[in-house]
Amino acid sequence: xxxxxxxxxxxxxxxxxxxxxxxxxxxxxxxxxxxxxxxxxxxxxxxxxxxxxxxxxxxxxxxxxxxxxxxxxxxxxxxxxxxxxxxxxxxxxxxxxxxxxxxxxxxxxxx
Amino acid sequence: xxxxxxxxxxxxxxxxxxxxxxxxxxxxxxxxxxxxxxxxxxxxxxxxxxxxxxxxxxxxxxxxxxxxxxxxxxxxxxxxxxxxxxxxxxxxxxxxxxxxxxxxxxxxxxxxxx
Numbered sequence: 001x002x003x004x005x006x007x008x009x010x011x012x013x014x015x016x017x018x019x020x021x022x023x024x025x026x027x028x029x030x031x032x033x034x035x036x037x038x039x040x041x042x043x044x045x046x047x048x049x050x051x052x053x054x055x056x057x058x059x060x061x062x063x064x065x066x067x068x069x070x071x072x073x074x075x076x077x078x079x080x081x082x083x084x085x086x087x088x089x090x091x092x093x094x095x096x097x098x099x100x101x102x103x104x105x106x107x108x109x110x111x
Numbered sequence: 112x113x114x115x116x117x118x119x120x121x122x123x124x125x126x127x128x129x130x131x132x133x134x135x136x137x138x139x140x141x142x143x144x145x146x147x148x149x150x151x152x153x154x155x156x157x158x159x160x161x162x163x164x165x166x167x168x169x170x171x172x173x174x175x176x177x178x179x180x181x182x183x184x185x186x187x188x189x190x191x192x193x194x195x196x197x198x199x200x201x202x203x204x205x206x207x208x209x210x211x212x213x214x215x216x217x218x219x220x221x222x223x224x225x
Contacts, residue, residue: 008151036214043115043201043216044154088153097161098169099214101146103153 003027006089006102015111019076023089023102026070030091030100033065035074038086038104047087048074079109114138117202117217124224130189132220134202141206143185144214145169145177148199160185192224 006023013019021035031052036044048063050056050072056063062075072091076083089102118133136143142161146154146169156169158177166177174196178186185204189196200220205212 004153006153041120041218043203043218044214045216046213049213097159097167098156101154103151 001026003100004089004091004102007105008103010106010108012108012110013079015079015081015109017079017109019074019079019083019107019109021074021076021087021089021105021107023072023091024070025072025091025100027091027093027100028067028070029093029096031094032092033063033072034090034092034099035061035063036088036090036101038088040085044088079107081109081111083107084109115202115204115215115217117200117220119220120218122220122222124189124192124222126193126224128189128192128224130192130222130224132187132189132200132202132222134185134187134217135183136185136202136204136215137183138204138206138215139182140204140215141182142204142212143179144203144205145175145185145187146201146203147171148201148219154201157187189222192222194224196222197224198222 033050035048037047038044053067060077064073086104088104144159145157160179176188202217203214
């Protein structure tokens with residue numbers, strides 16, 4: 001079993017839709033939860049960062065962490081064609097040196 | 112603007128060749144990483160370095176070695192390239208370990224081994 005599971009998609013939505021991207025994990029030691037966005041032919045860039053449980057909002061993006069269920073989500077409101085990318089969840093334990101990545105979900109937002 | 116630069120976007124090599132992938136960062140970061148990215152498998156850590164001349168194995172170090180002679184430069188070496196090393200290679204750097212540090216990635220090198 002992988003430490004982090006993420007549906008690879010692809011996920012196709014119309015412009016303006018609310019997008020929900022999710023990951024599950026098995027390691028209860030994970031305390032840091034990140035979402036990276038990767039455009040085609042580019043490296044990933046950090047989009048959202050959350051420590052422990054709870055929600056974090058940044059503009060149209062909301063990250064949620066439910067440690068009791070070992071489940072994290074990224075919501076994108078009013079999605080735009082420019083949001084079309086691969087979204088990778090990532091996690092890390094306190095004191096650990098490795099960031100563990102999900103496989104990534106490809107998102108297409110149609111104009 | 113912060114930058115991680117990988118020397119090549121695309122490389123085509125033959126089986127058995129020795130391959131060097133170079134990465135340079137301009138952020139004075141202590142930590143540097145090499146990942147490979149394959150469809151359906153996500154990013155897997157090959158090696159990382161937390162200081163000059165220091166290196167640690169990641170999850171899939173077999174067939175690879177690394178060199179870090181200067182703080183800003185981290186090289187990945189494929190000693191004898193094989194077809195199963197065809198992949199996207201991503202270099203990253205960060206300023207802290209042990210906490211939820213932000214990783215800065217280069218644009219990647221797509222390596223094809225024929």
